[in-house]
Amino acid sequence: MSSQLLSAPAIKEMLERAGAAPRRSLGQNFVVDPNTVRRIARLACVGPGDRVVEVGAGLGSLTLALAETGAQVVAVETDSRLVPLLREVTGPHDDTVTVVQADARRLDWDALAGGAGWHLVANLPYNIATSLVLDVLDGVPAVTDLLVMCQREAAERLAAGPGSGAYGAVSVKVAVHAHAELAGNVPSTVFFPRPEVRSTLVRITRRAPALAPGLRSEIYRLVTIAFAHRRQMLRRTLCSEFVDADAALAEAEVDPTERPEQLGLPDWIRLAGVSAVAQGPR
Template identity: 35%
Template structure:
């Protein structure tokens, strides 16, 4: 069953849950601290609950919305706001740098549907220095994975690749009663701040591939999961025990394995 908000049916296929709690909306906007002169991009503005306060900040705001039924309402609601523009587009395929006509880096904000959150974050990481920071509302389980530490069950490919490129801060929980319709799980706000990697990879695609292969079967050892990619001499060269499991490796150790592969290919 879907719930209607101001006449709009929340759509399951878009993973829509509309934020309604004004106190929580204020808390999220205070965490973002939008300033006049900044260039904000909101992914999935929905009914415009957070959008309104972002527009009021005086910052330039571009909104990217996939549900075409919501766009007319947003255009009417903000028709007299010269700093607001909405784009009908799929954020998973959208080139965010196309919005940078002023060459000013972007600040991204969004209540991201669970079903696209992981691929969307990987897509956004590819824009690197074009983004100042990202504030997202996600299922708490995803935020826990983004902010996880090595040696925990949440540590995985999403953690490694995000922490390679960004500082990750889990800010606070947003309970189900803040939404219509109510989700069955807690959400949380995360801040991702892109920064130069502490341990640079020679080839980012090779790092991504190494991490993906390493976590292919979590219960197996690196020796098994990286078979044919890193040999015993390679593990010895980077001083990593091949009998370890992938969730015990740090970002720096994954980079060391990827850079070893890069040197062998060269």
């Protein structure tokens, strides 16, 4: 198999040869445009000496573009029908590409990404994109930055700031760990099959130092409660969490009449600190 990037006809031929029609249940929409995968690899800012985990490698379109940069790539794919094709496609790069058959949601990240300084680059199945990003940020500190493609609405939630209509609990949870920004849209015409949703790239860069796990958990708990009623004032949504919600919010320097979508990460950090003291040891 040539090491050239895959075209749409080549991808369709491979799928037909293997009798492997794209599975909707796995969110399989393969990028079939070489310019698009090269663009993604360029936006990932990786090159010789870098280590990359690619989740949902599929038939290797993006894998080959990442390998072109000189980076070391671990290509993870769960579909047993595609793994032999992926190994065939990446064969010319077996010195820089390692193919792993695994479900990204059940990966042994310690074994896969030992040491620090890993990049995660992926065309993520839309149904697991948000949960996977949060799981990596929470539990895989070895991954220091991510460039992921997902449904545009999910991307906007991952990167949203206070006051935005897309800002919610997910946005705050991402901000606890990292800075996130939209990195560009991807047209549906570059996929096979063509998805019914819009796709957007998100760049996520981990911050240091990390918040203490206890404080992080308290922020998660509070934002989950508050954003369940995002249109209500905080004095009402958080009244069950404090003996005197107004006093607790004032201590955290938060206006009790504000709504959760108006609070930035520093506000949630102060509020979680007050809450942790009020709750006492657990």
